[in-house]
Amino acid sequence: MSQSISVENLRAWYGDHLTLKGITMELEANRATAIIGPSGCGKSTFIRCLNRLHETIPHGRVSGSIKLGDEDLYRMDPVDVRRVVGMVFQKANPFPTMSIFENVALGLRIGGVRSKAEIIERVEKSLRMAALWDEVKDRLREPATALSGGQQQRLCIARALAIEPEVLLMDEPTSALDPGSTLRVEELVQALKSSYTIVIVTHNMQQAARVADKTAFFLNGELIEYADTAIIFTKPSDKRTEDYVTGRFG
Numbered sequence: 001m002s003q004s005i006s007v008e009n010l011r012a013w014y015g016d017h018l019t020l021k022g023i024t025m026e027l028e029a030n031r032a033t034a035i036i037g038p039s040g041c042g043k044s045t046f047i048r049c050l051n052r053l054h055e056t057i058p059h060g061r062v063s064g065s066i067k068l069g070d071e072d073l074y075r076m077d078p079v080d081v082r083r084v085v086g087m088v089f090q091k092a093n094p095f096p097t098m099s100i101f102e103n104v105a106l107g108l109r110i111g112g113v114r115s116k117a118e119i120i121e122r123v124e125k126s127l128r129m130a131a132l133w134d135e136v137k138d139r140l141r142e143p144a145t146a147l148s149g150g151q152q153q154r155l156c157i158a159r160a161l162a163i164e165p166e167v168l169l170m171d172e173p174t175s176a177l178d179p180g181s182t183l184r185v186e187e188l189v190q191a192l193k194s195s196y197t198i199v200i201v202t203h204n205m206q207q208a209a210r211v212a213d214k215t216a217f218f219l220n221g222e223l224i225e226y227a228d229t230a231i232i233f234t235k236p237s238d239k240r241t242e243d244y245v246t247g248r249f250g
């Protein structure tokens with residue numbers, strides 16, 4: 001069972017530049033939430049706060065609170081946070097010198113799994129969850145870079161799932177993919193959301209409409225509107241949301 005994330009009055013800075021201006025929202029467990037908004041509105045910054053990556057950026061700073069269930073993320077060890085909050089980036093970033101198998105196994109080994117049989121089993125399970133197993137089962141020792149872009153992205157998803165996170169953050173996971181691979185990743189999000197809390201940043205409004213249960217519209221570092229996806233796209237209550245989703249700006 002995954003856990004919800006409660007964000008309260010989250011502010012984030014790059015040096016003196018206040019980028020998130022007090023975000024309060026609840027990201028529900030076992031749901032996919034889309035974050036939409038024009039370029040530069042703070043979507044990536046927001047999800048990078050959710051796994052404490054923002055503070056690793058020079059001069060990156062946050063205030064406010066983020067809780068996973070009852071636990072304050074900012075009181076946890078950041079390494080533990082990144083174990084329970086997995087992330088997939090815009091551009092697939094497999095470890096280029098490692099095999100397909102090792103890309104998924106590495107996190108398990110770092111996490112202290114010693115049994116070879118268990119590692120083999122969990123690698124297979126993760127690759128199956130990422131809908132990649134059938135395509136790679138006979139080539140597990142080949143370098144990850146031998147895979148297509150869409151396969152590499154699913155490999156990164158398998159790598160994130162292997163360590164059994166509760167939350168999966170996805171930062172424009174399909175923007176570098178062709179339509180076929182995009183569809184496969186979207187199907188994957190649909191299938192995974194019953195087990196994880198998924199937060200997906202996307203520029204693609206059809207994608208948000210297809211995969212997300214709830215959608216949050218950000219503008220200039222503020223959360224303008226947050227509601228069921230169908231409401232955001234058909235009956236938004238804020239004029240700025242309506243202008244954005246109907247393509248009037250952004």
Ligand SMILES: Nc1ncnc2c1ncn2[C@@H]1O[C@H](COP(=O)(O)OP(=O)(O)OP(=O)(O)O)[C@@H](O)[C@H]1O
Pocket residue numbers: 014019037038039040041042043044045046057
């Ligand atoms: N490393 C950084 N150093 C300084 N400022 C940054 C850095 N990263 C982002 N910013 C600034 O923070 C603001 C929000 O950026 P962010 O990347 O979160 O937006 P975004 O909504 O994800 O944009 P996009 O859709 O273009 O990816 C922007 O004004 C951006 O210039």
